[in-house]
Amino acid sequence: MDFNRIKEKLNILADAAKYDVSCSSSGSNRKNKDNGLGDTGNGICHTYTEDGRCVSLLKILLTNHCIFDCAYCVTRKSNDIQRAAFKIQEVVDLTINFYRRNYIEGLFLSSGIFKSADHTMERLIAVAKKLREEENFNGYIHLKSIPGASDELMYEAGLYADRLSVNIEIPTISGLKLLAPDKKHEDFIKPMLKVKNEIIRYKEESKIIKSTAKYAPAGQSTQMIVGATGESDKDIMYSATHFYKNYKMKRVYYSGYVPISTDSRLPSLGSEVPMLRENRLYQTDWLLRFYGFSVNEILDADNPNLDMDIDPKLMWALRNLNHFPIDINKAEPRMLARIPGIGMGSVHKIISGRKYRRLNWEHLKKMGIALNRAKYFIICNSSDWEQRDLDAATIKGMILQSQNSKFKNQYNNQLSLFN
């Protein structure tokens, strides 16, 4: 193997792949087969990049040659950059050798579109097939579904991949028309639909026949770029909800637009990556998936954007003060989960703990609840609680003041969700 040549390619093709933020390697159930190599599990982050993102997969493009010219993409045809392409065997060797050294959980392979969608998809499948069949590799494989790829190929891809994804990238159809005029909305939807139907089929059949060949056991995901087309948070979250619902997405990722082009349709080079906004969108996503909120409770025509100063749960609570205060010792779990400053972990602790005794402030504090936020919304076993009839703006002001210094540090902290 010519390591120098491989190194050059790796630099180019990893650099081009890094804007896809998904690095999840969890949710699959592939076990090690016949004393072969690898298995999947909860998904381990083997390291973190200097921008603080989890590195769990070898994330590369097969090639960054592309016949399309999507304005928001570094790989676009008109961009004057170095191009490279891996051979199939080179990707297989890299994956296996990184995996054996415990660097990664597996491979995330995407590609620029060369010749045609089908031709590209075929090559991606060839890599996955080789890993599974020739190397008996049971680690995680995430393949990109190439927009416009045929149903037959999408079927085949799911036989080898744990996860498939097609990035919708632009949350609104008008935005897509503006920035990727040669791509059609249907081209994204078609593979998504096929994968969804195959996943449903696989789940049904495997209930009856145990030996049914696995089909994309970790499901499918998509990504939207945030802040490239002037879309509102409502546009993004309604679109995300649509994909969760209608395509049974496992995850929707939100990726703050990193300026890579002087194109006048886009934010100029040097404008800031909207990281705080991205974080707020993830928090909202979390509320929808795990906390029992529905999207119109948080965003609607009157409130099309999230509050950047405070997290979306607090924002919701301040708009719905009539639900509060909530009694910690009596409330249903569903309502406990809606209290600002209380995460799901704390909800469980409260439910366990209150069997033994009525909980007071001291107990709650030790459980790690963020009382500086929660205290305005709860009563517990103590006569000392917020009795003043405060309005939303006052509470918000007091909370912001109490966390002012702490809050500043959280600006860049993508993963600090609710605790």
Added chain:
Amino acid sequence: MNASKTLVYDGSFNGFLTAVFIGFEQKLTHADIQKQGQLQSGLFAETETIFTNIEKAQRVWNGVRNKSNSAIKNIYFAFLSEQNNMEALIYRYIQKLMGSKYNGATDFSDDGVLKINQLAHKVGREKHRMEAFVRFQLTKDDVYFANIEPDFDVLPLISKHFRNRYADQQWIIYDVKRKYGLFYDLNTVEIISLDLSDIHTNSTEKSAAFTDAEHEYQDLWNNYFKSTTIKSRINNKLHVQHVPKRYWKYLSEKKAV
């Protein structure tokens, strides 16, 4: 009834559980359970040497498990924390658990319970870290070799993970701090101790112990790590929070090239 006494065990988990059994048998309200060789009790305390008895250990284990599955995990993890005085904490925890009328429920408003939970949580985090941060280097004898220096004694906890995952390659994971390791020979995992002349960190020098390609792959990984970073999003604070500096010396992606 004895209120307090020092029980000395051999340092093993089964030894500890045996001591718990004896403590319960003698109805000790406070059992001062200590590892042999680390005895720190006062001059006048009564001491008893405990001989590890698998059957008695098993009975404690089963008793706890019948109460709560998460408790059994907490106890084992907290034990591996090697924390000063964790024995007494765990003893009290088991006492509370056996005296409680709620099966499976954990009293998160109790200090001792919280403390054990925190210890177990820390050990659990270290286990995950080691599953993530082990970096194998391929020796000329075809063994994938890694040194580690975990904060807690987590080798027993990570053995199964590596056995399941790397079933078709020989590997050694060696804890430099505790001077023992695991060796998988394609059949079973064994505990080994080695006479290590040098500790293999993420050195930039090529070592004769490893294959020629080894260095190249480390180099590729190191490169990959750099290319996958988005410069306009650099956040070193977050980076170091996830990958604390004390682990860097074994991480090939963190070597200075």
